[in-house]
Amino acid sequence: xxxxxxxxxxxxxxxxxxxxxxxxxxxxxxxxxxxxxxxxxxxxxxxxxxxxxxxxxxxxxxxxxxxxxxxxxxxxxxxxxxxxxxxxxxxxxxxxxxxxxxxxxxxxxxxxxxxxxxxxxxxxxxxxxxxxxxxxxxxxxxxxxxxxxxxxxxxxxxxxxxxxxxxxxxxxxxxxxxxxxxxxxxxxxxxxxxxxxxxxxxxxxxxxxxxxxxxxxxxxxxxxxxxxxxxxxxxxxxxxxxxxxxxxxxxxxxxxxxxxxxxxxxxxxxxxxxxxxxxxxxxxxxxxxxxxxxx
Ligand code: GLN
Numbered sequence: 465x466x467x468x469x470x471x472x473x474x475x476x477x478x479x480x481x482x483x484x485x486x487x488x489x490x491x492x493x494x495x496x497x498x499x500x501x502x503x504x505x506x507x508x509x510x511x512x513x514x515x516x517x518x519x520x521x522x523x524x525x526x527x528x529x530x531x532x533x534x535x536x537x538x539x540x541x542x543x544x545x546x547x548x549x550x551x552x553x554x555x556x557x558x559x560x561x562x563x564x565x566x567x568x569x570x571x572x573x574x575x576x577x578x579x580x581x582x583x584x585x586x587x588x589x590x591x592x593x594x595x596x597x598x599x600x601x602x603x604x605x606x607x608x609x610x611x612x613x614x615x616x617x618x619x620x621x622x623x624x625x626x627x628x629x630x631x632x633x634x635x636x637x638x639x640x641x642x643x644x645x646x647x648x649x650x651x652x653x654x655x656x657x658x659x660x661x662x663x664x665x666x667x668x669x670x671x672x673x674x675x676x677x678x679x680x681x682x683x684x685x686x687x688x689x690x691x692x693x694x695x696x697x698x699x700x701x702x703x704x705x706x707x708x709x710x711x712x713x714x715x716x717x718x719x720x721x722x723x724x725x726x727x728x729x730x731x732x733x734x735x736x737x738x739x740x741x742x743x744x745x746x747x748x749x750x751x752x753x754x755x756x757x758x759x
Contacts, residue, residue: 476529479520481505485536492540500545507549508532542679554600557607560629561598564622566689568600571746572665575720576604578744578753579663582716583609592616592710594647594664594703597689599627599640601663606636615659617643617650619688647699648706659710665720666699667692697725697732704732708758716757723751730754 482501489497506513508531509524524532535548546552546567552559554568555576561567583589589609593602593616602614618624624644631640643650669690674682681690692698700719707717717738721729730741733756740759746752 475523477520478505478509478516478522478524481524481529481532482516485532488536489539492542494539494542500539503545503549504535504539505532508535543684544680547684552598552600554598555604555608557604557634559598559600559603560626560633562622562626563684564620564686565626566597566665566685568598571748571750571752572601572720574744574746574753575663575665575718576601576608578718578755579605579661580608582661582718582755582757583612585609587611588613589660590615590658591661591663592648592651592659594662595619595666595689596627596642597623597665599623599630599642601665602627602640602642603630603634603636605663606639607634610639612639614640615643615651616640617645617647619644619646620686622686623689647702648710651710656709657712657715660712660715662703662707662711662715662717663719664703666703668696668700668721668725670694670696696722697728700725700729701732704729704736708736711758714757714759716755718753718755720753721751726751726754730756 482505485501486498489500494500502513502516505516509528538548539545544567546561547563550560550562552561552568555573559568588611591605591612591614593614596602596616596618602616605612605614621644624642627642631637667688667690671691671694674691719729726743730743733741738756738758740757742755743751744753744755
């Protein structure tokens with residue numbers, strides 16, 4: 465029998481591979497199997513997702529199939545989709561991400577909104593960020609406010625490499641300066657009390673909580689970006705107590721937290737001498753962000 469009579473079922477068309485992948489990812493308990501199959505195939509074919517629908521009957525080229533096979537295998541091992549596609553959208557912009565940095569989360573957009581409430585438009589404002597990760601917070605603040613400058617730190621060299629890329633991609637190198645090191649440690653000490661605001665999405669998960677998280681987070685994302693001691697607040701306590709040395713007299717600080725930690729962190733801020741505090745909800749209605757002002 466000649467090749468031309470080979471049953472079309474043997475041909476891996478776009479439609480067929482999408483169906484197969486969606487079924488396979490469903491068995492592996494991936495949350496949105498069809499959507500993720502489409503996003504991976506679009507990435508493997510280097511095309512827009514919408515294009516898959518006009519190419520339904522098109523067979524995949526060998527290199528596209530090889531790339532797709534690799535992506536599906538990784539996703540079945542519960543590697544985050546964002547590490548496979550190498551990008552994640554945050555606050556309407558695209559960020560390069562990969563193994564070694566925390567994938568930007570939608571709830572962190574609330575952290576941005578609360579910072580923006582504290583930043584007067586058209587004023588030169590100096591912000592410090594601890595734990596920049598992919599750089600999504602520092603870059604977003606710089607993009608939203610052209611007169612904001614951000615000095616940001618992170619202990620991770622992976623974070624440094626992704627954030628450097630994102631600062632360059634979004635052309636905010638004039639506004640954002642990245643320092644590698646722990647907490648406020650790598651920042652120049654002088655002049656003291658120079659920041660108008662401090663922002664952080666610190667590690668805040670309790671050690672005993674790690675085992676309960678999805679494998680995407682627990683196995684694949686960087687532990688130092690997630691966990692902070694038995695109650696999840698080891699780094700937060702340190703940042704709150706050191707913050708006053710870095711802030712202006714009417715400076716502010718904004719932290720992302722677990723909903724169950726917010727009340728406790730309000731108390732920490734009060735004990736550290738902050739005058740005004742507030743708890744803010746994320747888009748799912750959970751307490752997520754605590755803000756505090758010195759006066
Ligand atoms: N909200 C994140 C998560 O669930 C935690 C991020 C963090 O610790 N800053 O996985």
